[in-house]
Amino acid sequence: MKIKINLGAISEPMQSENLKTGDWGTHYPVVDKEKCTACKTCEQYCPDLCIEVKEFGEEKYAVVNYNYCKGCGICASVCPFEAIKMELKDIFKFEVC
Numbered sequence: 001m002k003i004k005i006n007l008g009a010i011s012e013p014m015q016s017e018n019l020k021t022g023d024w025g026t027h028y029p030v031v032d033k034e035k036c037t038a039c040k041t042c043e044q045y046c047p048d049l050c051i052e053v054k055e056f057g058e059e060k061y062a063v064v065n066y067n068y069c070k071g072c073g074i075c076a077s078v079c080p081f082e083a084i085k086m087e088l089k090d091i092f093k094f095e096v097c
């Protein structure tokens with residue numbers, strides 16, 4: 001008897017960009033643009049290349065692409081200016097009675 005087993009969600013090479021994996025995590029990073037110095041440390045360490053320093057006129061600060069951010073918290077750990085906080089997603093907040 002043959003059994004078909006699907007081993008993963010990605011079936012073809014170069015297709016992962018099409019999968020919005022941002023909802024896999026429990027937490028998400030929030031950048032405090034007042035504290036961000038645009039040093040790009042977070043950019044260099046993010047394993048998913050989904051935080052990037054961008055320019056907005058005179059301002060420059062890190063912006064997260066939440067479509068792909070898996071909430072690992074590495075960016076918050078490495079930021080030398082404590083400009084990133086990890087927040088728990090609302091769907092994981094429970095009231096204890």
Ligand code: SF4
Pocket residue numbers: 031035036037038039040041042043053061062078079080081082083084
């Ligand atoms: S590491 Fe911190 S200060 Fe540097 S760009 Fe990222 S958020 Fe901004």
Ligand code: SF4
Pocket residue numbers: 028029045046047048049050051064068069070071072073074075076
């Ligand atoms: S939480 Fe992880 S995946 Fe998301 S931006 Fe930070 S380093 Fe990248």
